[in-house]
Amino acid sequence: xxxxxxxxxxxxxxxxxxxxxxxxxxxxxxxxxxxxxxxxxxxxxxxxxxxxxxxxxxxxxxxxxxxxxxxxxxxxxxxxxxxxxxxxxxxxxxxxxxxxxxxxxxxxxxxxxxxxxxxxxxxxxxxxxxxxxxxxxxxxxxxxxxxxxxxxxxxxxxxxxxxxxxxxxxxxxxxxxxxxxxxxxxxxxxxxxxxxxxxxxxxxxxxxxxxxxxxxxxxxxxxxxxxxxxxxxxxxxxxxxxxxxxxxxxxxxxxxxxxxxxxxxxxxxxxxxxxxxxxxxxxxxxxxxxxxxxxxxxxxxx
Amino acid sequence: xxxxxxxxxxxxxxxxxxxxxxxxxxxxxxxxxxxxxxxxxxxxxxxxxxxxxxxxxxxxxxxxxxxxxxxxxxxxxxxxxxxxxxxxxxxxxxxxxxxxxxxxxxxxxxxxxxxxxxxxxxxxxxxxxxxxxxxxxxxxxxxxxxxxxxxxxxxxxxxxxxxxxxxxxxxxxxxxxxxxxxxxxxxxxxxxxxxxxxxxxxxxxxxxxxxxxxxxxxxxxxxxxxxxxxxxxxxxxxxxxxxxxxxxxxxxxxxxxxxxxxxxxxxxxxxxxxxxxxxxxxxxxxxxxxxxxxxxxxxxxxxxxxxxxxxxxxxxxxxxxxxxxxxxxxxxxxxxxxxxxxxxxxxxxxxxxxxxxxxxxxxxxxxxxxxxxxxxxxxxxxxxxxxxxxxxxxxxxxxxxxxxxxxxxxxxxxxxxx
Numbered sequence: 008x009x010x011x012x013x014x015x016x017x018x019x020x021x022x023x024x025x026x027x028x029x030x031x032x033x034x035x036x037x038x039x040x041x042x043x044x045x046x047x048x049x050x051x052x053x054x055x056x057x058x059x060x061x062x063x064x065x066x067x068x069x070x071x072x073x074x075x076x077x078x079x080x081x082x083x084x085x086x087x088x089x090x091x092x093x094x095x096x097x098x099x100x101x102x103x104x105x106x107x108x109x110x111x112x113x114x115x116x117x118x119x120x121x122x123x124x125x126x127x128x129x130x131x132x133x134x135x136x137x138x139x140x141x142x143x144x145x146x147x148x149x150x151x152x153x154x155x156x157x158x159x160x161x162x163x164x165x166x167x168x169x170x171x172x173x174x175x176x177x178x179x180x181x182x183x184x185x186x187x188x189x190x191x192x193x194x195x196x197x198x199x200x201x202x203x204x205x206x207x208x209x210x211x212x213x214x215x216x217x218x219x220x221x222x223x224x225x226x227x228x229x230x231x232x233x234x235x236x237x238x239x240x241x242x243x244x245x246x247x248x249x250x251x252x253x254x255x256x257x258x259x260x261x262x263x264x265x266x267x268x269x270x271x272x273x274x275x276x277x278x279x280x281x282x283x284x285x286x287x288x289x290x291x292x293x294x295x296x297x298x299x300x301x302x303x304x305x306x307x308x309x
Numbered sequence: 310x311x312x313x314x315x316x317x318x319x320x321x322x323x324x325x326x327x328x329x330x331x332x333x334x335x336x337x338x339x340x341x342x343x344x345x346x347x348x349x350x351x352x353x354x355x356x357x358x359x360x361x362x363x364x365x366x367x368x369x370x371x372x373x374x375x376x377x378x379x380x381x382x383x384x385x386x387x388x389x390x391x392x393x394x395x396x397x398x399x400x401x402x403x404x405x406x407x408x409x410x411x412x413x414x415x416x417x418x419x420x421x422x423x424x425x426x427x428x429x430x431x432x433x434x435x436x437x438x439x440x441x442x443x444x445x446x447x448x449x450x451x452x453x454x455x456x457x458x459x460x461x462x463x464x465x466x467x468x469x470x471x472x473x474x475x476x477x478x479x480x481x482x483x484x485x486x487x488x489x490x491x492x493x494x495x496x497x498x499x500x501x502x503x504x505x506x507x508x509x510x511x512x513x514x515x516x517x518x519x520x521x522x523x524x525x526x527x528x529x530x531x532x533x534x535x536x537x538x539x540x541x542x543x544x545x546x547x548x549x550x551x552x553x554x555x556x557x558x559x560x561x562x563x564x565x566x567x568x569x570x571x572x573x574x575x576x577x578x579x580x581x582x583x584x585x586x587x588x589x590x591x592x593x594x595x596x597x598x599x600x601x602x603x604x605x606x607x608x609x610x611x612x613x614x615x616x617x618x619x620x621x622x623x624x625x626x627x628x629x630x631x632x633x634x635x636x637x638x639x640x641x642x643x644x645x646x647x648x649x650x651x652x653x654x655x656x657x658x659x660x661x662x663x664x665x666x667x668x669x670x671x672x673x674x675x676x677x678x679x680x681x682x683x684x685x686x687x688x689x690x691x692x693x694x695x696x697x698x699x700x701x702x703x704x705x706x707x708x709x710x711x712x713x714x715x716x717x718x719x720x721x722x723x724x725x726x727x
Contacts, residue, residue, distance in 0.1 A: 061342050068350075090335050091335065102376060103699055110695045113691055116648075117695065119688070124685035128685060129357075135344075290502070293514055
């Protein structure tokens with residue numbers, strides 16, 4: 008067995024998994040709080056990547072330092088994605104709170120179609136090149152052919168985001184309120200938690216991490232179009248379910264497992280069936296653990 | 310309508326203005342800046358910013374007015390909904406039912422001869438979605454199991470006909486039961502492993518199943534000819550007669566009509582059967598129904614199998630109608646579209662599914678006038694419909710037994726015996 012090839016696939020899976028994790032967080036957090044599969048989440052990711060592309064390209068003509076451009080573009084992408092996330096929640100999901108869950112799902116599907124076509128019409132259907140803004144890190148020279156500087160950046164950023172998020176959820180008042188809301192929204196409201204505010208915050212955080220994922224993967228791959236949100240959204244959703252939807256560590260674990268499955272599956276078996284590995288793995292896991300890897304079994308009661 | 314004037318007071322106008330300002334900021338990067346990466350120029354489209362501002366101002370005012378009006382409606386108010394009033398009116402005039410039935414059948418029979426070939430073709434598509442919707446309605450509406458991979462069964466039917474015809478030259482009428490049967494078997498095969506799953510886990514597994522089928526069809530060139538698909542599938546024959554395109558279109562239309570009538574008949578009979586009531590009980594509460602003696606395993610498998618049966622049947626017709634199929638017709642969007650038919654129309658209701666299919670298939674066709682904007686409008690309409698009518702257009706009214714105190718003794722015993 009070729010060890011070098013193995014490590015290449017390992018790092019590839021890790022990078023992929025990190026991006027899935029950044030998107031899956033939004034899914035799982037939203038699901039945990041309002042029990043909604045937010046189909047428009049992939050579109051938020053796409054809008055984040057697109058905003059970054061537009062701003063980075065526009066600033067690129069001024070001849071600024073690429074690293075500064077990258078930072079500005081990322082921050083603006085996060086801001087706009089978060090704004091989109093919160094606005095979508097207000098328009099499409101808030102009026103549907105309390106009605107049957109399928110309606111909210113259809114509303115999310117409609118929103119997803121709307122946003123895709125909105126970007127398609129306002130911008131273009133072509134693949135656009137993402138400017139190369141990340142310099143080659145010097146300290147990565149010895150392992151250059153194993154890990155590129157963009158994948159290094161992805162791994163580090165994901166790790167930092169995870170640590171920050173864990174801190175936020177575990178040790179801050181907002182995090183406590185979020186956990187309470189996801190456990191029992193009605194009770195949380197009785198105890199003086201502003202549910203609407205918590206839901207908005209959840210959407211904002213989820214959208215921000217998705218946007219971050221979008222920007223990072225675009226710099227890694229180097230191009231994007233309006234359709235990238237669709238498949239990434241589904242994969243991230245699969246990752247979230249794989250780990251046990253509603254659970255944040257589960258989403259991260261599920262994402263890495265999914266990333267590795269795809270990476271090793273395509274590397275060792277066949278590249279045509281990349282998505283089949285992901286879904287088959289999901290089906291097998293769910294047959295043996297019906298509520299995901301880290302998901303708690305549901306309380307069954309009448 | 311007088312209370313809409315309230316929204317022109319300064320305070321309310323200010324609120325709408327803030328919303329429109331927010332939308333102007335929100336859409337700024339995507340609507341205003343357009344980067345040309347080949348010539349390295351930036352195009353600033355300030356006009357669209359102004360348009361966005363004015364548009365969102367009007368939309369915000371209207372949206373808030375309508376939303377408030379919807380929330381003002383008291384659910385306990387004695388004002389009956391339009392739907393209930395229609396039903397009561399129909400019950401009060403017993404002659405109206407046969408008259409309406411005759412009118413509808415006359416219209417249906419005359420339609421392909423009055424409208425052009427194009428219209429007939431669209432109508433056939435809408436009819437196909439009625440059957441698909443009714444089939445999915447068995448799984449989602451009656452069984453309460455969210456299936457996001459329904460297009461896979463549809464694909465099984467279509468590919469069965471295409472491949473059996475290609476390799477063995479089997480005709481449409483032979484393939485119709487085979488396609489439906491194979492899809493049913495697929496439904497059972499999917500149902501067995503997912504018996505333990507609940508709610509959204511079930512949804513995602515069915516989604517995965519649908520995608521797996523599609524990807525396999527796309528990549529297994531030896532079986533399915535890959536993404537290029539299968540062309541020159543023959544249209545259904547009529548005792549070996551050769552038909553022109555126009556006659557064939559009308560012929561398929563009538564096959565579809567027969568299929569819709571068949572499906573409605575079967576679903577109606579099922580709904581009120583022992584099995585159908587078991588499904589509804591399962592939808593309401595699995596554990597409670599199980600403890601009442603309902604075999605959950607059997608119920609789940611039968612919903613999946615019967616749902617798949619109709620999808621397989623329509624799949625065969627789809628292949629015969631378009632004469633060309635490829636995996637791109639059976640994506641997740643297709644499954645979601647069918648789900649939209651069910652939910653927009655009204656989950657669980659047959660009339661609802663019919664209305665939903667007409668709206669969802671005919672609307673995008675007539676929105677073609679707006680060509681490139683139609684999917685945008687369609688997405689927006691889905692959101693708007695759900696926000697203002699979350700239960701769907703036609704809600705499912707459960708059967709109620711009414712006791713009439715005067716002849717209570719005979720009535721009750723009869724109802725009990727049924």
